[in-house]
Amino acid sequence: MFFQNVGQWAHFVRLCFHLLVSHGISGREFKKQLLRVGIQSIPLTCAAGFFVGAILAIQIDSQIRDFGAQSYLGGISVSTTLRNLGPVLIAFFLAGRVGAFTSAELGTMSITDQLNAIRCLGLNPIREIVIPRLLAVAVSSIVLLLMGLLMSVFGGISIASIGLKVNPLQFVHRVPEFLAVSSMVLALIKSIIFGLMIGSVSCFIGVHISGGAEEVGGGVRRTAVVLVVGIIILDFMISWMGSQFVGLSQW
Amino acid sequence: MLELKAISKRLGGLPILQEVHLSVSPDEIVFVLGRSGVGKSVLLKTIVGLIPQDQGKVFLNGQPMDCFDESALTNFRRKVSLVFQMPALLDSLTVEENLLFALRKPFPEREELQNWLSELQLDVKCLDRMPQELSLGVQKKISVLRSVLLKPQFLLFDEPTTGLDPVGTRMMNDLIVKSVRKTHSGCLIVSHDVQSALEIAHKIILLDQGRVVFEGKPFELKQCQLLLAQAFVQGIVSQ
Numbered sequence: 423m424f425f426q427n428v429g430q431w432a433h434f435v436r437l438c439f440h441l442l443v444s445h446g447i448s449g450r451e452f453k454k455q456l457l458r459v460g461i462q463s464i465p466l467t468c469a470a471g472f473f474v475g476a477i478l479a480i481q482i483d484s485q486i487r488d489f490g491a492q493s494y495l496g497g498i499s500v501s502t503t504l505r506n507l508g509p510v511l512i513a514f515f516l517a518g519r520v521g522a523f524t525s526a527e528l529g530t531m532s533i534t535d536q537l538n539a540i541r542c543l544g545l546n547p548i549r550e551i552v553i554p555r556l557l558a559v560a561v562s563s564i565v566l567l568l569m570g571l572l573m574s575v576f577g578g579i580s581i582a583s584i585g586l587k588v589n590p591l592q593f594v595h596r597v598p599e600f601l602a603v604s605s606m607v608l609a610l611i612k613s614i615i616f617g618l619m620i621g622s623v624s625c626f627i628g629v630h631i632s633g634g635a636e637e638v639g640g641g642v643r644r645t646a647v648v649l650v651v652g653i654i655i656l657d658f659m660i661s662w663m664g665s666q667f668v669g670l671s672q673w
Numbered sequence: 674m675l676e677l678k679a680i681s682k683r684l685g686g687l688p689i690l691q692e693v694h695l696s697v698s699p700d701e702i703v704f705v706l707g708r709s710g711v712g713k714s715v716l717l718k719t720i721v722g723l724i725p726q727d728q729g730k731v732f733l734n735g736q737p738m739d740c741f742d743e744s745a746l747t748n749f750r751r752k753v754s755l756v757f758q759m760p761a762l763l764d765s766l767t768v769e770e771n772l773l774f775a776l777r778k779p780f781p782e783r784e785e786l787q788n789w790l791s792e793l794q795l796d797v798k799c800l801d802r803m804p805q806e807l808s809l810g811v812q813k814k815i816s817v818l819r820s821v822l823l824k825p826q827f828l829l830f831d832e833p834t835t836g837l838d839p840v841g842t843r844m845m846n847d848l849i850v851k852s853v854r855k856t857h858s859g860c861l862i863v864s865h866d867v868q869s870a871l872e873i874a875h876k877i878i879l880l881d882q883g884r885v886v887f888e889g890k891p892f893e894l895k896q897c898q899l900l901l902a903q904a905f906v907q908g909i910v911s912q
Contacts, residue, residue: 454765527765531763531764534759534761535757535759535761536761536762536763536764538723538757538761539757539761539762539763539816540763540774541721541723541747541750542721542723542750542754542755542756542757542820543750543751543754543774543775543819543820543823544747544748544749544750544751544752544754544775544823545747545774545775546743546747550774551763
């Protein structure tokens with residue numbers, strides 16, 4: 423069952439890619455979806471990112487303060503945020519907000535025959551409805567993840583200077599020692615992969631919902647579970663591959 | 674001409690359609706009557722390839738429809754358009770965007786649209802509203818108009834008058850007759866509504882247990898000795 427679902431998801435992604443390359447995308451629908459799922463998520467994502475950074479700064483400060491290593495707070499907290507916890511926590515947030523919304527919307531369209539009605543008008547619902555949403559969710563998730571990460575750094579600096587009495591310049595000063603370019607590349611790679619995953623999984627589950635309101639609820643729950651578990655597994659795989667190819671110390 | 678030859682379909686091991694033959698010509702309105710669960714909606718979904726048939730073929734102007742070729746199906750559905758029982762308008766789009774959606778271009782003649790709206794007794798202002806702000810009757814009219822504007826060769830309707838009051842039913846029947854006259858399309862309607870069938874159909878087909886048990890003109894249905902036909906005419910078949 424698991425492998426069958428993964429196979430169907432891979433076929434769905436391939437079909438979307440094929441239609442995107444051969445027929446292009448409905449630009450108007452894409453922009454509309456970008457506004458709905460992307461722009462409207464900016465304030466909450468920034469707030470979530472800010473607090474992720476702030477929480478990590480507080481936690482790390484409590485660990486290193488006793489050793490008199492507070493000058494390392496900026497370097498450790500920023501690198502930890504960017505390399506691992508930041509992308510994962512913000513991706514969880516987006517899976518709940520953007521992924522579940524998209525899945526529920528497509529599921530409702532499916533059970534109310536809206537997708538079949540599009541077929542009966544001689545159009546392909548994958549091209550007209552799904553691809554603009556998939557791309558909008560993926561692009562939005564990538565951009566939002568990056569924005570969230572920037573805000574998490576800002577959150578760390580803010581709480582360090584206001585709450586922990588660490589000079590902001592001192593906080594920033596040590597960051598380059600801990601944060602290699604490869605760490606930023608890793609954050610970018612994770613953001614892209616998590617974004618594509620949120621878009622493709624939520625659309626895949628959404629269009630395959632059939633039945634009634636109960637099935638839509640079940641589909642939304644399945645989307646959330648698959649995305650959360652998938653994000654953790656992918657995070658592990660990316661981190662492991664990074665450590666194998668580049669060396670753990672640089673990651 | 675739209676023709677069905679020996680269409681059979683089983684669902685869950687049960688025979689839903691059994692060797693159904695029927696044909697619809699341009700400018701013709703054909704009603705398929707039958708009790709609930711007799712396979713009327715399955716018949717329509719089979720014609721447009723949403724449910725593949727087990728046996729038989731659907732022919733459009735003599736050409737068989739290949740329900741496994743997606744591009745051929747898309748082309749077929751531009752010529753044979755199905756209007757669902759529920760309006761199935763896209764609820765993220767305004768009424769005007771819904772109407773434009775399938776046309777993929779601005780209305781060539783805005784006047785044509787306004788004529789349609791006035792014939793449907795709809796205000797032009799409704800174009801800017803969202804479907805969920807409108808009554809079911811208005812949504813159904815918009816749904817029909819969305820298909821009619823594509824000018825298909827054949828229009829298929831699934832229970833077009835279900836959920837409408839007598840005035841709405843009369844207006845829906847008028848809309849179907851007008852759209853057939855204006856576009857010279859053929860029309861296949863599945864319904865329980867025997868009154869509408871007797872009023873506007875050129876041909877009535879009675880479906881029972883997946884088989885065609887009667888085919889003829891409305892007056893022939895009234896004279897038919899079949900118990901089901903008499904029950905329908907007398908309006909005593911339960912919904």
